[in-house]
Amino acid sequence: MKKDNPTYKNTLLCTAIALTAMGSTTLPVYANPDTSDAVILAQAATADLCRRVINPPEGLVIRANPSTSAQRVGGVGRGETVTLTTSPATTSKDGAGRTWVQISAPNAGWISNGIGGPGFLVYCGPTPPPPPPPSRCRRVINPPEGLVIKRDPSRTSATVGGLALYQRFTITTNPATTSRDSEGRTWVQIEAPTAGWVSNGLGGQSNIGVCP
Template sequence: MKSMSQWGQPIALFALVLSPMGGLNATASVVAGITSTPISEEQPTLSQQRGNVELAQGLIGECRAAARAMFVYPERSTSNPLRALQTDEKVTIAEESGRGGWIAISSPVNGFVQAQDLKLCSSSPPRTPPTSTPQSRCRRVSYEGTEGLAIRERPSVNSPRIGGVFFEDRVTLADPPQFRVDDEGREWVRITAPTAGWLSNGFPKLGDINLRACF
């Protein structure tokens, strides 16, 4: 009986030592479990992401109108204007945001305009624009072909020829300016001088233009 008592003390002591160690290990496991769990961060919903994309793409294809008589240019510069825009004439935006005060458009021709001269398109009929000055309706022929450009009765290559102009000649647009695009994508402009009729302005969307603004 005495030998059993002697063995009992070490066993009890060993159990006492293991007990707090086991408790420590258990506590460490709990802490490790807590710290290893990632803290959830609020993620944007699919609808929010889609809204951001739509916001970023909101300008391309949007309608804007000329706040005043202005020009369309081939580059972000006031050199070599392509054609004039009359007050309230509509354009289509072709890039997300402008640069250096300029923004790209895709219609009525491809080019660049000064953003400060644009306004939102109105759904209501625009007011009658003021009569444009003869200077703003002046164009000079930039087509260098020796045959010149034919002035025709109607905006068609099959329409009778009633006159002609050559490189560097000047013509006057109708007031207000009138433009037509045929089935081939050719742009026609109505003129009043030197002969009243229709003149081909080439294919502006492809960068092929027969008329330039006068200076």
């Protein structure tokens, strides 16, 4: 196309206008997901180190070392918060049986968490939920023919049921309630699918495994 052609000149003009418009457009800024994740993790870590003083009424003395005779370096009132140095807390027990907890704020040092009892510190946030109870689910992993359920922990006791290989069942307690017979065989008490006792073997290989 010749440069003095009107069509060529119009094409150049349109291109220049389009480039100018693009140059003035503000492009969206996207947050770095890695940075956001790092902030969230850092906040969670900080929150996990926070504790609130609930006792005694007069508050706690911050000591340079974990001892009542150590230099006083600060104090924290009842209802105020402290920051642990680690989670779980770094602790030390003195000769009187008093547990000391190391903190980094409001002053670096050690505070007493009492002698026995529930202690002087609680989580800053809502009370954490209790851990789930240990699972009482078990399954048969040996022998290939499965296990018989006995009324009592003995080979000569009445059979009240059976379990196939890899079948799941429920023990009565965790840790399991066990009994060893005169032959050295360990029996485990179960409550389902039928209440009774199953053999966990005569030494060596176990017949019972934890449910996956």
